[in-house]
Amino acid sequence: MALCCALSNEVPEHPVVSPVSGSVFERRLIEKYIADNGVDPVNGKELTVDQLIEIKTPPIVKPKVPSATSIPAVLKSLQDEWDAVMLNSFTLRQQLQTARQELSHALYQHDAACRVIARLHKEVSSAREALATLKPQTGLTTVSAPSVATSAEAGGVAAQPVEAAGLTPEIISQLQDKATVLTQERKRRGKTMPEGLATADSIKGYKNLASHPALHSASMPGILTMDVHAADTSHILTGGNDRCATVFNKDTEQVVAVLKGHTKKVTKALYHPEEEVAITASPDSTIRVWNITSSTQSAIIRAHDGPVTGLSLHATGEYVLSTSLDQHWAFSDIRVGRLLTKVMDTDGNPLTTAQFHPDGLIFGTGTQDSQIKIWDLKEQSNVANFPGHTGPISSLSFSENGYYLATAAEDSCVKLWDLRKLKNFKTIQLDEGYEVKDLCFDQSGTYLAVAGTDVRVYLCKQWETLKTFNDHTALAMGVRFGNHAQSIASVSMDRTLKIYGVE
Secondary structure: OOOOOOOOOOOOOOEEEOOOOOOEEEHHHHHHHHHHHOEOOOOOOEOOHHHOEEOOOOOOOOOOOOOOOOHHHHHHHHHHHHHHHHHHHHHHHHHHHHHHHHHHHHHHHHHHHHHHHHHHHHHHHHHHHHHHHHHHHOOOOOOOOOOEOOOOEHHHEOOOEOOOOOOOHHHHHHHHHHHHHHHHHHHHHOOOOOOOOOOHHHHHOOEEEEEEOOOOOOOOOOEEEEEEOOOOOOEEEEEEOOOEEEEEEOOOOEEEEEEEOOOOOOOEEEEOOOOOEEEEEOOOOOEEEEEOOOOEEEEEEOOOOOOEEEEEEOOOOOEEEEEEOOOEEEEEEOOOOEEEEEEEOOOOOOEEEEEEOOOOOEEEEEEOOOOEEEEEOOOOEEEEEEOOOOOOOOEEEEOOOOOEEEEEOOOOEEEEEEOOOOEEEEEEEOOOOOOEEEEEEOOOOOEEEEEEOOEEEEEOOOOEEEEEEOOOOOOEEEEEEOHHHOOEEEEEOOOOEEEEEOO
8 A cells, every 4th residue: 555645645755654643744845844834734733853753665766866967867856846846835725724714704703893883873873863852851840730741841841731721712802803804815816816826837847856865864764744934935844754853945955954852753744834933743742833043942732642643823823723643633822832722523533634724713624534524613613524535534625715625535535625515526536546645735726736656736626637746756745835836845755855846
């Protein structure tokens, strides 16, 4: 049986065995390797020349020493070169194996580091959002009194009594006077179209002019509500899943204010028509009034025991109507954050939306059991019901002329109601599975916008579709007209605010 050198894989002339690894080597090769490295080449343990054990084998007959000019001498030189190449090749193989192991270890370390960094980044983002929520609550004071809320809130806003103060004769007179003025103005305007109102043909040519995706947090995507400042339609208020409301100037493309304080998502938002004041509502059961200029809360209204689902500002600009899943609607003073009256739904159903009539003396609410109810604010009584939808009511909108009411639910249609005859006179049937999230008449009552699966604009009276926008990649949650319908703004669960108009 022939021996084989572990280094050169050839039959050794002078075989020796390593007691460290038990491998056989050519003496001259192993001696060179030990002189360079001092270890056994097979297992890397320490090895000296003295430890090598010679193996007795039959002698190999060698040819005479060739002369330097002979072919055998050349072959001997080639043999020496081959031995050196074998040693170098073996060393390189070992180094390659070591490098592979080190690279694999480094890759595992890199992957683990990336995971740790991602987790820490997520924790930092959550901590920052939590801190932003807690910041306004510094310096809180607690007051104790029978029938008085026991905590104060953001920015030193005092807690308000939870009992309804009632509609005083002064308030009722104020509401009636405002309604009289609005009715006279409406009659004076008559049937003439406002100067500068966008034509139906121009709306058909509207295109996506701008898309703004960075108004709310990317970690909690989705814009759920919006409103436009009536006096300056370049200012747009949005509320999102990130528990914040944002005021954005579409002309300068700058964020004017970020309003933080709600502990849950902002589902309803109103922009005061004349002042830099915003009103927001949330499933955290609170309604918050904000000073936009200073980005601070001026009042917190605790009118409900459940998530607030509807919000509508009275024409006086002093009071807000709200609805909730606690089956009540409430009427509150936004200046002092005081609940004035709170009434339970006549059938005890959770309420899903609310909207004031333009004159402010009546309003509509939607329920989870598909009912639309009209209420008299002064009498606090239900004066009319509009059945016909299927599923919870998602949106209500009164036309500026005060005659029409548009409603939507989960039945993929928009119903138009005549408030004089108290009946449904038109049903716009949408595509099967179409979801309607918001309805809005323009200030003149000429156009109706629908937001949901897409954004659509209808011409009132003819009820024909003028334009459909499919730019959003998710449900459109809100839509509003600009001044004289010269622009249209919409928000979506895709975290974008889009502006439409003529290029």
